[in-house]
Amino acid sequence: MRRTSLFFSSCFQDPLGERLHIRDRVATLNGGDQKRVWLAEDFTELDPSSTLSPLEKALFCVEGVRQTGTYVAVVRSRHGSGVDLAADERTQASFFELELFEAALLGKPALIFILKGAELSDRLEGLLRLLAPAFPGLSWTPLDEEEIYRRMSQLVEIMDRPWRRLRLNSAAPSLRRASDQLTGQRSQRYNPSNDLPPFQFLGGRLDRSASMPSEAVVEDLLGRASQEPSHHIRLVLLWMALRELMGAPPGTPGSQAYELLWERALGDWTRSGAWYGLHGHLLMGCLGSLGSLARIQARRLGRLASPHGPLASEYYSIAKQLSLPRLRTEILELARLHIDAAIYEGTTSGKLAIRASIHREAGRMPEAIEDYETVVRLRTDEGASPEGVGEAKSELGYALMLAGARRRGLTLLEEGDELLTSDPPNGFTVRAKRKLGVGYFRSGAPQRALRTLADAHHIAMRYGMLDQIGKWERAAAWLDRRLPRFGRGSSRGVS
Numbered sequence: 001m002r003r004t005s006l007f008f009s010s011c012f013q014d015p016l017g018e019r020l021h022i023r024d025r026v027a028t029l030n031g032g033d034q035k036r037v038w039l040a041e042d043f044t045e046l047d048p049s050s051t052l053s054p055l056e057k058a059l060f061c062v063e064g065v066r067q068t069g070t071y072v073a074v075v076r077s078r079h080g081s082g083v084d085l086a087a088d089e090r091t092q093a094s095f096f097e098l099e100l101f102e103a104a105l106l107g108k109p110a111l112i113f114i115l116k117g118a119e120l121s122d123r124l125e126g127l128l129r130l131l132a133p134a135f136p137g138l139s140w141t142p143l144d145e146e147e148i149y150r151r152m153s154q155l156v157e158i159m160d161r162p163w164r165r166l167r168l169n170s171a172a173p174s175l176r177r178a179s180d181q182l183t184g185q186r187s188q189r190y191n192p193s194n195d196l197p198p199f200q201f202l203g204g205r206l207d208r209s210a211s212m213p214s215e216a217v218v219e220d221l222l223g224r225a226s227q228e229p230s231h232h233i234r235l236v237l238l239w240m241a242l243r244e245l246m247g248a249p250p251g252t253p254g255s256q257a258y259e260l261l262w263e264r265a266l267g268d269w270t271r272s273g274a275w276y277g278l279h280g281h282l283l284m285g286c287l288g289s290l291g292s293l294a295r296i297q298a299r300r301l302g303r304l305a306s307p308h309g310p311l312a313s314e315y316y317s318i319a320k321q322l323s324l325p326r327l328r329t330e331i332l333e334l335a336r337l338h339i340d341a342a343i344y345e346g347t348t349s350g351k352l353a354i355r356a357s358i359h360r361e362a363g364r365m366p367e368a369i370e371d372y373e374t375v376v377r378l379r380t381d382e383g384a385s386p387e388g389v390g391e392a393k394s395e396l397g398y399a400l401m402l403a404g405a406r407r408r409g410l411t412l413l414e415e416g417d418e419l420l421t422s423d424p425p426n427g428f429t430v431r432a433k434r435k436l437g438v439g440y441f442r443s444g445a446p447q448r449a450l451r452t453l454a455d456a457h458h459i460a461m462r463y464g465m466l467d468q469i470g471k472w473e474r475a476a477a478w479l480d481r482r483l484p485r486f487g488r489g490s491s492r493g494v495s
Contacts, residue, residue: 011096316335398435
């Protein structure tokens, strides 16, 4: 798929299937071979005669949003038709909605215009209001076609001039600065032992225009997501499932039959979102999905039932992104309180591994190493899977490396990497490679370090494990593309 500066999306007008006239005008901005704007009609994959299924076409459009720099949408009245999964199964989420969702999820710079001449349908307005917090560039004032085209032409001109685009990009805050700002603004104190987390998925907003869910559609989408190795695609499928469920909001009459499906969908979203890097106080982040999950479980069980282990892991991940010492200390303390509550309910190697990582991030290395050693011993004695033992050895080796025990640490890092042989690779494989690459650097083997970090980068990019890509992996991948001796694409699972 070719890369473009802008992705242009629009709802069709009536009669059904008739495209907005402005699409023809936007097409002229491409100017022959120079493709500035992503338009669906430019791709044979999206022709009516294409052999791709409706779901495959929808995912193709979503990939287009992911590959472009800026998202622009023009809406008129219709929300669009749902995506067919089978002959008798159609989702409530439309092609347009999935494009809009992807732009919101990735935080794409975006402009959304409402075209004069028609009233927004309840379904379309409900969608826009649901995702409005993710789109500061959404204008609720209807504009005529001439004004929208003028603004789009200006945007294309900016994107055509590298120095102007660079100025726009340089104004964006760094990840750490953005995390500091967002956490400082939205973080709230609470007692994990007595209170539910104060955050919810989408800020607790739901789309009341959605119709009652189809259990068959939700089950189908959750099943497809569980089999999908790419987190890019998995999150799209899970979003479709969650949108289906919004027709039966938790706690409303008739919603009890769907509560277990809500729990599955939010739990799967949290796990996939964690590997995707959806950490922090985000509209669709893991913290919000865990807060919503806690409320549903508390209502169903009739008691406080926070998922303390996952919440501890999430706060630990948030703390790693922060640069302000006060904020880091505060968030790590929340992580510690949650993991203590989880361990109080029963000790497992997984919970001890989370506590060890919290200790390590807080600088308590002896406590971290002690917990990591216990995890290795427990998993070895209990006959855990090779992947489980490999993950534990990798984490212990990394902690020992940081503590100065380089030889033993590197040995454990290599042993852990050898044990993580799942096909396709999972996030633990990538994380182990990242830490092994750091181990090679610290042990004076820079070429091996760069090759290992480049392998980690390629796997993470292919399977959407964006949480596992840092500046060292990006630098190694950049060198790997330019220095053939580093062996691009040599790792397991990379083609």
